[in-house]
Amino acid sequence: MVKAKRKPLEEIADAISAYGKVLTVGCGGCVSVCLAGGQREVQELNAELELTLKEKGTSKTLGNYTVERQCNMDLLQEMDDMVGGYDCILSMACGAGVQLMAERYPNIPVFPAVNTVFIGVDRDIGMYEEKCRACGECVLAYTGGICPVTRCAKGLFNGPCGGTNNGKCEVSQEIPCAWLDIYERLKGQGRLDDILKLQGVMQWQNQLQRTVVQPKFEKRYYK
Amino acid sequence: MKSGSNLEKILAAGHFAFTGELGPPRGANIEHVKEKAQHLIGHVDAVNVTDNQTAMVRMSSWAAALLVREMGLEPNYQMVCRDRNRLAMQADILGASALGIRNVICLSGDHQQFGDHPNAKGVFDIDSTQLIDTVRRMRDEGTFISGEEIDGLPKMFIGGAANPFADPFEWRIHRLAKKVEAGVDFVQTQCVYNMDKMREWVKQAVDMGLTEKVYILPGITPMKSVGMAKYMKSKVPGIEVPDDVIKRLQGAEKGKVAEEGIKMALEQIEEFKEMKGVSGIHLMAIEWEHRVPEIAERAGMLPRPVID
Numbered sequence: 001m002v003k004a005k006r007k008p009l010e011e012i013a014d015a016i017s018a019y020g021k022v023l024t025v026g027c028g029g030c031v032s033v034c035l036a037g038g039q040r041e042v043q044e045l046n047a048e049l050e051l052t053l054k055e056k057g058t059s060k061t062l063g064n065y066t067v068e069r070q071c072n073m074d075l076l077q078e079m080d081d082m083v084g085g086y087d088c089i090l091s092m093a094c095g096a097g098v099q100l101m102a103e104r105y106p107n108i109p110v111f112p113a114v115n116t117v118f119i120g121v122d123r124d125i126g127m128y129e130e131k132c133r134a135c136g137e138c139v140l141a142y143t144g145g146i147c148p149v150t151r152c153a154k155g156l157f158n159g160p161c162g163g164t165n166n167g168k169c170e171v172s173q174e175i176p177c178a179w180l181d182i183y184e185r186l187k188g189q190g191r192l193d194d195i196l197k198l199q200g201v202m203q204w205q206n207q208l209q210r211t212v213v214q215p216k217f218e219k220r221y222y223k
Numbered sequence: 224m225k226s227g228s229n230l231e232k233i234l235a236a237g238h239f240a241f242t243g244e245l246g247p248p249r250g251a252n253i254e255h256v257k258e259k260a261q262h263l264i265g266h267v268d269a270v271n272v273t274d275n276q277t278a279m280v281r282m283s284s285w286a287a288a289l290l291v292r293e294m295g296l297e298p299n300y301q302m303v304c305r306d307r308n309r310l311a312m313q314a315d316i317l318g319a320s321a322l323g324i325r326n327v328i329c330l331s332g333d334h335q336q337f338g339d340h341p342n343a344k345g346v347f348d349i350d351s352t353q354l355i356d357t358v359r360r361m362r363d364e365g366t367f368i369s370g371e372e373i374d375g376l377p378k379m380f381i382g383g384a385a386n387p388f389a390d391p392f393e394w395r396i397h398r399l400a401k402k403v404e405a406g407v408d409f410v411q412t413q414c415v416y417n418m419d420k421m422r423e424w425v426k427q428a429v430d431m432g433l434t435e436k437v438y439i440l441p442g443i444t445p446m447k448s449v450g451m452a453k454y455m456k457s458k459v460p461g462i463e464v465p466d467d468v469i470k471r472l473q474g475a476e477k478g479k480v481a482e483e484g485i486k487m488a489l490e491q492i493e494e495f496k497e498m499k500g501v502s503g504i505h506l507m508a509i510e511w512e513h514r515v516p517e518i519a520e521r522a523g524m525l526p527r528p529v530i531d
Contacts, residue, residue: 158352162386170460
């Protein structure tokens with residue numbers, strides 16, 4: 001899922017400083033799962049904002065609401081009657097949710113309260129790891145289910161390179177070498193032939209904004 | 224002849240090749256390039272001109288390559304995948320060839336995090352093996368990566384890097400094989416200090432028939448001090464310095480450590496001259512360009528052969 005991390009409080013406070021009535025909106029999707037922008041985080045953020053405002057001797061009207069998912073227009077609809085009472089919206093969704101919110105309410109400033117960081121997995125409670133860069137041309141079939149685009153610092157397709165150092169990346173002793181892991185996994189599966197072949201250049205698919213239409217819906221959208 | 228470069232002629236004629244290295248300055252200081260180059264002229268067959276090495280901004284490698292070429296020193300134009308996409312790389316290959324550069328060395332490049340612009344966006348559009356394949360295709364098939372035809376084919380002798388000392392050792396020969404398949408004409412290796420491992424790797428290359436298709440030039444960097452040896456052992460990724468090397472340097476008389484380092488390098492060169500599958504050496508005398516004439520002389524490398 002998409003993983004996000006809340007922005008620093010000062011940055012958020014600065015973004016909304018010119019507005020008196022602020023609606024903080026959470027999202028029940030990915031950002032809720034990664035504990036960055038769900039219902040609980042909305043309440044925590046508003047509490048923190050109230051405290052800083054109080055310290056500065058000011059105050060604002062801070063509303064809160066959480067929708068099931070901010071990346072779906074039908075699910076945003078339920079906010080239509082509410083937003084008129086606010087000067088700005090503070091969205092705790094990922095970048096996609098923030099943008100759809102801004103699209104739905106074009107006359108109201110919408111500010112992001114989180115930084116969208118990556119597509120990743122849960123390593124432990126509150127700990128997430130990047131796994132996918134959404135390159136649109138998945139190579140995991142020949143790399144033993146380990147992504148070189150995401151995990152190799154140089155995004156190599158014919159690794160491991162000469163910088164592999166005690167199983168770690170030359171960039172840092174904290175980062176395991178992706179290609180060494182690929183090598184070991186394929187070796188264990190008897191599939192080293194998969195990386196003995198020269199891999200040709202990547203056909204990058206993520207250089208323009210993309211739209212996905214599933215095959216069974218093509219008739220509906222492409223007349 | 225693939226490119227007709229001096230290096231290609233030397234290797235094709237069966238001479239033991241000798242290449243050097245020159246890092247361009249961190250500025251537009253031409254005198255700096257000339258100062259370094261003058262020590263190498265006539266003492267090496269070609270000189271690697273590095274491309275933003277250690278991810279620090281420097282004079283562009285093609286420009287410095289042209290400067291040394293004007294001085295009568297043949298450049299090995301280095302190109303790294305970190306700073307350019309496939310359009311820029313192919314364009315620079317054409318430009319370099321048009322201006323008379325005949326050797327190119329295709330490298331991944333040190334990660335930007337090591338340098339003075341750590342938050343730069345690394346390009347890495349294609350990797351070093353794919354770059355080798357790209358240059359070969361441009362030269363031999365006359366096409367760009369896209370498949371479109373090229374008007375005026377670039378003449379390039381294609382170089383690459385090999386590191387027999389990185390993990391896992393059993394993979395290293397296969398990585399060389401991939402570069403050979405991609406079309407590399409010669410490889411220079413990472414600095415060699417572990418001769419046992421080097422002998423084994425070269426033997427594998429000979430046994431697999433790779434040395435019939437690629438010239439191998441082991442990298443030699445004389446140790447200047449015990450501190451340098453310890454630094455390279457612990458801090459430089461991909462370089463293996465056996466304890467014996469450090470002990471030997473430590474055993475040298477006071478003030479004679481650098482001389483001991485040079486002696487070790489000379490011994491290595493002597494062994495490589497006789498080693499089946501090795502076609503020359505690449506001397507990386509880092510910030511020690513002025514010692515190259517002496518090392519070349521003592522290694523019996525002079526005079527360099529001249530081939531018309």
